[in-house]
Amino acid sequence: MKRLLSVVAILVLAASLLPVKSQAGLRGAFDFITGTGADPNVRGKFSPVLRGGIVTGTGTPASPTRERWIAFVALSAVSGSESVGEIHQVRNQDQSYARGNPDDIMFKDDTGAISYIDPAWSRDGKWLAYVVTDNHVNSASIYVQQFNTGTGTGTQKLGSPILIADGAGGQHHRHPAFNNAATQIAYDSDAGGPSIDIWTVDVALDATAHTGMVSEASRTRHALGMDANTLNSKAEFKVDYNPADNTKIAYVTNRFGVFQIQIGTLTADGNGESSINIEPNPALVTHDNPSWSENGQYIYYDAPASEDPTNPQDIWRLTLATGQKCNIFIDLAGDVDPDVSQYTNTTRDGLPYEFFTFISQANNIGVQVWLAESIQNCSPPLAVQVSASPSQIDITQGTESDVISTFITFPQSVRAFGYVCRAVNIGGEAMRFRRSIIASPTLMGLRSPATPDTGDCSGMDALAQLGEIPIDCATWVTPDFFTDVQGWWRVDLDPATVQPNHLVTMYWLRRTIQARIVALGLVNKYVPLTWRAYTNVTGRQLLGFAYLKLAKANYRAGSIVLEQNFPNPFNPTTNIKFAQDRPGNVEVRVFNVRGELVRTVANQWYPQGLHTVAWDGKTRTGGAAPSGVYYIRAKSLGGTDVIKAVLAK
Numbered sequence: 001m002k003r004l005l006s007v008v009a010i011l012v013l014a015a016s017l018l019p020v021k022s023q024a025g026l027r028g029a030f031d032f033i034t035g036t037g038a039d040p041n042v043r044g045k046f047s048p049v050l051r052g053g054i055v056t057g058t059g060t061p062a063s064p065t066r067e068r069w070i071a072f073v074a075l076s077a078v079s080g081s082e083s084v085g086e087i088h089q090v091r092n093q094d095q096s097y098a099r100g101n102p103d104d105i106m107f108k109d110d111t112g113a114i115s116y117i118d119p120a121w122s123r124d125g126k127w128l129a130y131v132v133t134d135n136h137v138n139s140a141s142i143y144v145q146q147f148n149t150g151t152g153t154g155t156q157k158l159g160s161p162i163l164i165a166d167g168a169g170g171q172h173h174r175h176p177a178f179n180n181a182a183t184q185i186a187y188d189s190d191a192g193g194p195s196i197d198i199w200t201v202d203v204a205l206d207a208t209a210h211t212g213m214v215s216e217a218s219r220t221r222h223a224l225g226m227d228a229n230t231l232n233s234k235a236e237f238k239v240d241y242n243p244a245d246n247t248k249i250a251y252v253t254n255r256f257g258v259f260q261i262q263i264g265t266l267t268a269d270g271n272g273e274s275s276i277n278i279e280p281n282p283a284l285v286t287h288d289n290p291s292w293s294e295n296g297q298y299i300y301y302d303a304p305a306s307e308d309p310t311n312p313q314d315i316w317r318l319t320l321a322t323g324q325k326c327n328i329f330i331d332l333a334g335d336v337d338p339d340v341s342q343y344t345n346t347t348r349d350g351l352p353y354e355f356f357t358f359i360s361q362a363n364n365i366g367v368q369v370w371l372a373e374s375i376q377n378c379s380p381p382l383a384v385q386v387s388a389s390p391s392q393i394d395i396t397q398g399t400e401s402d403v404i405s406t407f408i409t410f411p412q413s414v415r416a417f418g419y420v421c422r423a424v425n426i427g428g429e430a431m432r433f434r435r436s437i438i439a440s441p442t443l444m445g446l447r448s449p450a451t452p453d454t455g456d457c458s459g460m461d462a463l464a465q466l467g468e469i470p471i472d473c474a475t476w477v478t479p480d481f482f483t484d485v486q487g488w489w490r491v492d493l494d495p496a497t498v499q500p501n502h503l504v505t506m507y508w509l510r511r512t513i514q515a516r517i518v519a520l521g522l523v524n525k526y527v528p529l530t531w532r533a534y535t536n537v538t539g540r541q542l543l544g545f546a547y548l549k550l551a552k553a554n555y556r557a558g559s560i561v562l563e564q565n566f567p568n569p570f571n572p573t574t575n576i577k578f579a580q581d582r583p584g585n586v587e588v589r590v591f592n593v594r595g596e597l598v599r600t601v602a603n604q605w606y607p608q609g610l611h612t613v614a615w616d617g618k619t620r621t622g623g624a625a626p627s628g629v630y631y632i633r634a635k636s637l638g639g640t641d642v643i644k645a646v647l648a649k
Contacts (some may be wrong), residue, residue: 026363027374027438028440028539029355030330034090035097044075046085047118048357048369050092050338053125053149057345061402061418062429062537064345066092069154070357071106071119071128072369073273081112082494084135087119087128089155092357092371104155106147118142122182123243123342125149126207129164129176129185139167142176142187143202146210159210161575164201165189173199177239179246184218186249188237191221196235198222198251200266204433210448222270224251224262234460238289243342244296248382250278252288259286261301272635278318279325283307291340293354297321300356305329315358317374326378330362331437335370347538348429349417351379363437382419385409386531386544393514395523395552395559402510406531406546409503419542421504429535431504431542441533443508443546444516511643514550519579523559558582558637565615565632569648572617572624576601576632578611584637588613590645591631598625601632617647 026032034045050067057065070092076084090096090103097103098302107116107130118131126146133140148156157352164185165173173189186200202218205211224236234255242248242263249264260282278290278299285307286506291300299318312334317326329335341355353373360370388567389405410421418428432440439447517527528545535542552559563577576588588602599620602613617633619625627649633642 026330026434026436027432027440027534028373028537029064029094030370030376030438030539031094031370032093032360032363032365032370033096033369034072034103035356035365044367045369046073046075046359046367047337048072048359049119049121050341050355050357051089051121051125051154052123052342054154055343056092059343059345061346061348062425064355064537065343066355066371067125067341067343068092069125070369070371071121072103073117074103076109076112076115078110078112081135081567084109084112084115085117087116087130089153090369094371099617104153106155120176120178122178122205124182125154127178127182128204129178129625131174131176131487133167133172137172139170140172140174141165141167141624142173142185144176144185144205144212146207146212146321147533160212162203162205162212164214165191165199175238177241177249180243181246184246186239186241186537188220188235188239188251196237198224198236198249198264206416220268220270222264222266222319223273224253224264224275240290240292242292242296243294248641249537250290250292252290258284259288261287261290261299278320279323286313287311288313289337291338291356293340294342294344298340300340302336302338302358306334315356315372317378326374328372328374330360330370330372333360333362335362337359345373345538347375347379347540348419349382349540351384351540353376353538373538376534376541379541381532381541381543382414382417383411384414384421384531384533384544385411386529386546388529388546391547392549392551393510395514395518395550395561404510404513404548406506406508406529407503407507408441408531408533408544414542419540425536428538429537431533432536432539438534441506441531441542443506443531444513444529445532446508446512446516448506448508503611509560509564510564513548515561515577515579515610517548517550517579518559519559519608521581521608523552523581525549535540558584558639560586560634560636560639560641562632562634562641562643564643564644569646570617571647571649573614573647574617575612576634577610577612578605578634578641580608580636580639582637583607586611586634586636588632588634590615590625591633593629593631598630606636615645 007449014278016132021570051069054068055065056068057063059065059185069089071089073085074088086108087106088103089106114132120129126149129144131140144159144164145161146158150473156238167173171191173187176185176187184200184202188196189199190196199221202215204213236251236253238252240250247266253376255264262275267273285304287301287303289302301316301571302313303316305314313336315328315335315338319388336359338356338358344352344354346352353375355373357371361367387407420428420430422430424430434440435447526547526549529548531544533542560580565574565576590598592598601615617625625646630645631642632645
C-alpha cells in the first residue's frame with residue numbers, strides 16, 4: 001500500500017498533538033530497566049532490590065505505583081577483579097538507561113579489592129543492608145548504611161556504616177533481610193560450625209541521628225537447620241520475611257537434596273521452631289531466591305521452566321493457600337532472583353497485582369535488570385472479537401501477493417472496563433503493537449509483518465483524528481515481507497465522534513498462515529486461528545479466535561504449500577519453507593523464467609509438518625546462477641505449489 005506524501009507532511013503537526021504514551025516497552029510492564037549495548041555496565045548485574053518509601057505513579061490503573069529506585073550489584077571493570085561487586089542504583093523506569101537515566105554508584109572500590117554485594121532495603125527506603133567481602137570471599141561482613149530519601153538520586157550517605165555481623169576470622173555472613181519495622185535483621189552464616197544457618201539480630205536504627213545500635217544479646221542461631229538439635233552440614237539461606245507476619249520467613253535449604261524453599265516460624269531463642277515446604281510435593285528441581293508478596297498470599301521464586309531441570313530458570317508465583325503455580329516467562333533466556341514490590345496495584349478490570357524486579361538475559365542485551373508483573377501470565381485473558389477475511393480459501397489458487405485480513409473489536413464488556421482498541425491510551429488503556437521478543441498482536445503465534453519492531457504506531461493512530469478516516473500504520477521497511485505489497489494495520493474512527501469505534505484491521509501473509517494449517521493436517525476443516533495481544537500499561541492479555549478454512553476439492557491427493565522465501569530478494573542464499581499435510585517424498589526445484597531446471601534443492605521423504613531447505617544460488621553444475629527472477633516449485637503426493645524468487649547481485 002502506498003502512503004500519500006500529504007500524510008507524511010502532517011507528521012510534524014501530529015507530533016504536537018500526540019498524548020503521553022505508556023512507557024511500557026515489550027509487553028505491558030515487562031521491560032528491561034538497565035541498559036542496552038550503549039550501557040557501559042553490561043558486564044553483569046545481579047541481586048536487584050526495589051527501594052520503598054519514594055514512589056512514582058498515582059496508584060490508578062492508568063498510573064500504577066512503583067518504587068522510584070532499584071538497587072543492584074554490578075561487576076567491577078578492574079582487570080583481575082571481574083568478580084568484585086559494586087552496588088548501583090537506577091531509576092525504576094522502563095529502559096531507564098536508554099531514556100537518559102544512567103545508574104548511580106552507591107558502593108564501589110576503584111581498586112577492585114573490596115566487594116559490595118547482597119543489597120537489601122528497609123521498607124521505608126532509608127537503610128541499606130549489604131555485605132562487604134573481597135575478590136576471593138575470604139570473609140564476609142554485614143553493614144547497614146542510611147541514605148537520603150529525597151527525590152534526587154537518593155545516594156547521599158547519612159552517618160557512618162553500622163556493623164551488623166563481623167566476618168573477621170574467616171566467617172561468612174550473607175544475604176541480609178530487614179523485618180517490616182527494620183528492628184531485626186535476618187541473615188545466613190557459617191559462624192555456627194560446618195553448616196550454613198539462619199541467624200537474626202535486633203537493631204535500633206535512628207534516622208534522625210543517623211546512628212544505629214546492635215543488640216548482641218538478641219543474636220540467635222535458629223534451629224531450622226538442625227536435626228534433633230544436632231548440627232548438620234546442610235544449608236539454610238536467603239531469608240525473606242513475610243510482610244504480613246514477621247514471625248514467618250521463607251528460605252532456601254538443601255536438607256533434602258536439591259534446593260527447596262521452606263517456610264519457617266521463628267522463636268525468640270531459636271528453639272522449638274517449625275518449618276514446612278511451600279509445596280507438599282515439590283518437583284525435584286532447584287527452587288531459589290524466594291520473595292514474598294505484600295499480602296503474604298504469594299511467594300515468587302525462580303525454578304526451571306516447566307519444572308524441567310534441563311530448562312533455564314524462570315520466575316514462578318506460588319499461591320500458598322491453594323498450591324497453584326504460575327510460570328512467568330519472557331523468552332526462555334533465563335530469568336532469576338525476583339524481588340517483589342510492597343505496593344499493590346489493580347488493572348482496569350479490578351485484578352490486583354504487584355510489580356517485581358528480576359535478572360534476565362532476554363532480548364540479547366546481556367545480563368540486565370528487568371521489571372514485570374504477573375498479570376500477563378497468571379490471569380485469564382479478556383475476550384475480544386476477531387474475524388478473518390476471506391474465511392475460506394481455495395488452496396489450489398495462486399497466493400503470490402494475497403493477505404488475510406483480521407478485524408478486531410472489543411466487546412462492550414471489555415470497553416466498559418476502560419480498554420480501547422487502538423495503540424494510544426486515549427479514552428482508556430490501549431493495545432501494544434510491537435514485533436519484539438514479546439510480539440503483540442500475534443495470529444497463530446506469528447508476528448504481523450505490518451507491526452513495527454520499535455514504536456507502537458501511536459503516531460498513525462493520532463493522525464487519524466486529523467480527519468483521514470481510516471488511516472493506515474504502514475511498515476515502511478519490510479525486508480521479511482514480499483516486495484510488491486506493504487503490510488499495514490488500520491484504526492477506523494467513528495465519523496460522528498472522530499474517535500476510534502473499536503475496530504482495528506490487521507493484515508497477515510496468506511502463505512504463512514496456510515502453511516501452518518497444512519502442516520497441522522487441517523485442510524478442509526474450519527480452524528480457529530488464535531489471535532493474542534497485550535495492553536500497554538499492565539500487559540493484560542487479550543484473546544480471540546478467527547476461523548479460516550483451507551478448501552481443496554481433491555483431498556485424496558496430498559497438500560503442499562510454500563511460504564515466501566526469505567530473504568527475497570537474496571544473494572546468494574535464501575531459505576525456503578514448505579508444509580505438507582501428510583508424510584511423503586517432496587521435490588523442491590528451482591526453474592528460470594524459460595522453464596529450465598536450475599537446481600534441485602530437495603528430493604526426499606519428509607514427515608508431515610513444516611520444513612525448511614536452502615538454495616545457495618548455485619546451478620546444477622555448481623556454478624553461480626545469474627541475477628534474475630526464478631520460480632521455486634514444490635511437489636508432493638499430487639500437490640504442487642510455486643513461488644517467485646529474485647536473485648539480486
